[in-house]
Amino acid sequence: MQSLTSGLGNSSNVNKGTINPQQVKRVLISRPNHRLGNLLLITPLVQEVQTLFPNATIDVFIKGNLGPIVFENFTNVNQIIRLPKKHFDELGNYMKGWLKLKKNKYDLAINADKNSSSGRLSIQLVNAKFKCFGEQATDLSSQFSDYAHIAKYPVYDLRHFLASVGMNVSNTPIPNLLLQLSPEEVAKGKALLDAIVPASKKTICLFTFATGAKCYSVEWWAVFYERILKEFPDYNILEVLPVENVSQIHFAAPTYYSKDIREITAFFKNTAVFVGADSGMMHLASAAQLPVVGLFSVTKTDKYAPYGAKSVAINTNETTIEDWIQAIKNSLE
Template structure:
């Protein structure tokens, strides 16, 4: 581990220790939310700029806007991806983004915190209880109702999917609402959702048709991932050979990462783009996505394409794709027969998608 990385790890650890008790001393049990229509503006805090982490808060955003349909939501994030991801979310009003390198953009960094303090919010929500910036933002806000993201022990013991990073923020927020005298909710948590438009889906279909020139169904692979999550070229070469042999009646295309690299040496037809919504639209027109734990894996899940997430080091229960026959698999335990069985099961069940009418 390099010196800068060690410093960053130490900084994060220090900030978490300093902020972990923020909000725990204050009790809001005596506050009752009489009328949910009184909630007009909500702040949701997830100061992270990664594609996957931003897509993973879409279930919470859907939950919040369903409970409070008349509200406007401001997102406190990092980087520039959030406006793209939440482009078609009608309730999203402002995107408040921290600069990726605060010490190089100190004035903007300070203005972000000032804007949070100046705006009057009815509810402020921290998504991840371990986020020091998220906890600070909620504490710093003028919101009447402040949820710091703390876990619900009740949900941890009852919900078998509580560990999932897209789901436990929803369970925790639901529990917080019961403290405000809201009725307990047992609704199924919404899937990740990029909310592609019908025109975007149509454009994705045209791109795919121009790439494959036939009417066969399509399997989409993504062979890249960061760090240890990236499977070796040998692994992918073997897997791709197996895919071609077992699914010769399917097209197999590869989505390329922004780095424009391929673990199978570009042997499959490839699609490259830096436009997240365009990539999502192409994947939405395919029948199965296979790729390692990455932002693009979560993107595939967010366009409701059945997804097989390949996990070698990451926590499957925390990050696996869900809904629409999606699954996370441990590549250290799976055999070739296991892959075929899983893929056949998904393909035979067919694709159930909110975009199916447009495809």
């Protein structure tokens, strides 16, 4: 499908005139994807839109059922327009989602992933005065060293687009990933943590699982886990389990298991650092805005690295266990 829609939509061809930020009242952000990580990765864009257009409401066009969970407490988010995760199984609801999108009128519509065929199609079809497809005539990677990051380039693209239609936009730091928690949720997370490990110690949170080739072997984790125990005797070492309820360290550490995404985030919020491979859970820890030590062996660090809050991405193919331990120590400082 991407080859069929690669030439679909061009911001310069459809946008005429100058945008007035005071008149932007309705904004659409399109990311028709169901994966947790991909939805978390557009939260910086949502925050950017909230900052640029504080009086606007935001509709989000996605797939699946995670949108209300991820965007809860984002006060500007008005409506989540959903396509079913498996559209061939729910063709009626799939068509209803597209028709609902078509009925709305927006002042600004933004494609959050320039490489998404369905994202570009949605912006082409929607009724909007200004449309940001995400394509750029200018190579922004030469201007911004972190442009390749999947959570950051949509913000850079939006800023570049808005400048092209007459809006003054400052190059402030890109917002971090964020899942907005209530004080009650954070307090519940602390109670859950304190029920598992002593509250007198800070907690290093391990996530030993990942999908496919991103998952490190049992043997790899055995060596790393033993070294973590040796280097951090004054910390609780706890493992957060995946939905599959498996452990690459054979459940050697105290464990926490939940399928509640917001509860997991609140649990993370009360720990000192997250250590784990590139995964949706890693991005969830980043959205809790705690330090994250992301372990990479097959995916690109410049595209998926955790950032903010003393977070760091480590290519384990090019570093040693000494580097990994030092990264944890740096994040705890």
